Amino acid sequence: MYTQGLLHAKDDDRAAPEPADRLARFQARIDAEEKIEPNDWMPEAYRRTLVRMISQHAHSEIVGMLPEGNWLTRAPSLRRKAALLAKVQDEGGHGLYLYAAAETLGVSREELMEQLLLGKAKYSSIFNYPTLSWADIGAIGWLVDGAAIMNQIPLCRCSYGPYARAMIRICKEESFHQRQGFEIMLTLARGTSEQKAMAQDALDRWWWPSLMMFGPSDTQSQHSDASLRWKIKRFSNDELRQKFVDATVPQGRFLGLAFPDADLRYDEAAGHWRFGAIDWAEFRAVLAGNGPCNRQRLAQRSAADERGRWVRAAATAHAEKRRARAAE
Amino acid sequence: MSERAMPLWEVFIRSRNGLAHKHVGSVHAADAAMALQAARDVYTRRGEGLSLWVVPSSAITASDPAEKDMMFEPTGSKIYRHPTFYKVPDDVGNM
Ligand SMILES: [Fe+2]
Ligand SMILES: [Fe+2]
Numbered sequence: 001m002y003t004q005g006l007l008h009a010k011d012d013d014r015a016a017p018e019p020a021d022r023l024a025r026f027q028a029r030i031d032a033e034e035k036i037e038p039n040d041w042m043p044e045a046y047r048r049t050l051v052r053m054i055s056q057h058a059h060s061e062i063v064g065m066l067p068e069g070n071w072l073t074r075a076p077s078l079r080r081k082a083a084l085l086a087k088v089q090d091e092g093g094h095g096l097y098l099y100a101a102a103e104t105l106g107v108s109r110e111e112l113m114e115q116l117l118l119g120k121a122k123y124s125s126i127f128n129y130p131t132l133s134w135a136d137i138g139a140i141g142w143l144v145d146g147a148a149i150m151n152q153i154p155l156c157r158c159s160y161g162p163y164a165r166a167m168i169r170i171c172k173e174e175s176f177h178q179r180q181g182f183e184i185m186l187t188l189a190r191g192t193s194e195q196k197a198m199a200q201d202a203l204d205r206w207w208w209p210s211l212m213m214f215g216p217s218d219t220q221s222q223h224s225d226a227s228l229r230w231k232i233k234r235f236s237n238d239e240l241r242q243k244f245v246d247a248t249v250p251q252g253r254f255l256g257l258a259f260p261d262a263d264l265r266y267d268e269a270a271g272h273w274r275f276g277a278i279d280w281a282e283f284r285a286v287l288a289g290n291g292p293c294n295r296q297r298l299a300q301r302s303a304a305d306e307r308g309r310w311v312r313a314a315a316t317a318h319a320e321k322r323r324a325r326a327a328e
Numbered sequence: 329m330s331e332r333a334m335p336l337w338e339v340f341i342r343s344r345n346g347l348a349h350k351h352v353g354s355v356h357a358a359d360a361a362m363a364l365q366a367a368r369d370v371y372t373r374r375g376e377g378l379s380l381w382v383v384p385s386s387a388i389t390a391s392d393p394a395e396k397d398m399m400f401e402p403t404g405s406k407i408y409r410h411p412t413f414y415k416v417p418d419d420v421g422n423m
Contacts, residue, residue: 096370097370100353108333110333315357316332
């Protein structure tokens with residue numbers, strides 16, 4: 001989801017023409033719900049779409065560790081700290097599963113990481129918002145991981161085998177993330193009036209950015225068609241967004257909190273919660289690098305990469321020395 | 329970014345005794361000991377296994393999916409390799 005259905009197809013889509021019979025056979029395999037595996041023949045556009053999607057997803061997991069990492073040393077209790085640490089560690093693991101899945105398509109993790117650090121790669125817009133209070137950790141688990149789950153469950157059936165398998169592992173681990181976030185929100189919502197106000201403030205700030213996580217509306221998104229036809233995605237951005245709203249609004253009402261949307265109302269006939277207009281200008285600004293924390297996130301990521309450089313160099317030198325000794 | 333790429337390792341986990349090790353994914357690491365550490369951290373955070381193998385990815389020889397027909401088709405016609413090919417009268421009982 002973290003892929004946001006962006007998948008900018010800026011690079012050249014006019015590679016060498018692919019034989020129509022091969023394309024037809026490929027589509028027939030997809031239609032028959034066969035999984036595509038790394039060394040199978042695949043259209044170049046399928047491969048490129050997956051590389052973009054999986055790497056955006058991987059970057060999002062890794063950058064997503066930063067806003068939550070911000071509260072690790074200030075968690076209100078040891079129980080909360082242990083849970084948050086485990087969650088952040090999971091997100092690191094998710095990033096690694098996904099980079100490994102992307103590598104099966106012929107790109108290296110180093111290349112992908114380089115694109116991220118150079119600011120050429122996208123990651124989910126949500127992680128460019130700041131975590132100002134402890135309640136934000138609750139809101140992220142409940143809403144951001146909740147939105148991620150909504151997007152990721154259908155990806156477990158993605159036509160590309162390695163991505164689908166990574167998603168199955170990830171989905172198993174996500175549900176604790178959402179539950180620990182909701183528990184934080186519930187504790188605050190039932191606490192003192194200041195604590196309840198903190199929870200409300202977090203919901204006010206995270207609600208709209210969470211809805212934006214599903215990416216541009218179907219009328220705007222240029223990539224949905226091919227992704228759906230290839231069964232990379234199973235639902236459109238708007239369908240997933242609606243599912244998320246329908247699942248989440250009752251939870252927010254249970255918390256006794258108000259959603260920051262005057263137009264939110266239940267459509268009895270359709271059985272859906274209807275929500276107000278999303279501020280797509282804000283979404284585009286954040287994607288373009290002008291969210292509240294874009295520069296800080298990339299700077300933190302670059303610093304981590306830089307500080308780890310000597311460790312990687314030392315590990316490689318050590319391995320080489322031992323290999324040389326063994327060969328003597 | 330002229331850093332050397334870390335070698336790739338395939339990770340296999342035995343989830344419990346009596347079961348075979350199963351491929352779960354891969355990690356990058358400078359050597360086998362570090363690959364084992366990384367595999368433990370990345371793939372066994374919730375008691376997924378009792379035993380871990382890491383194998384250099386470059387050590388794996390794989391069949392070519394494009395040749396899967398040539399490789400595996402011949403067994404398709406050898407139905408006499410399956411028990412259901414043979415007729416045993418019902419009176420004989422389970423066999
Ligand atoms: Fe995750
Ligand atoms: Fe998560």
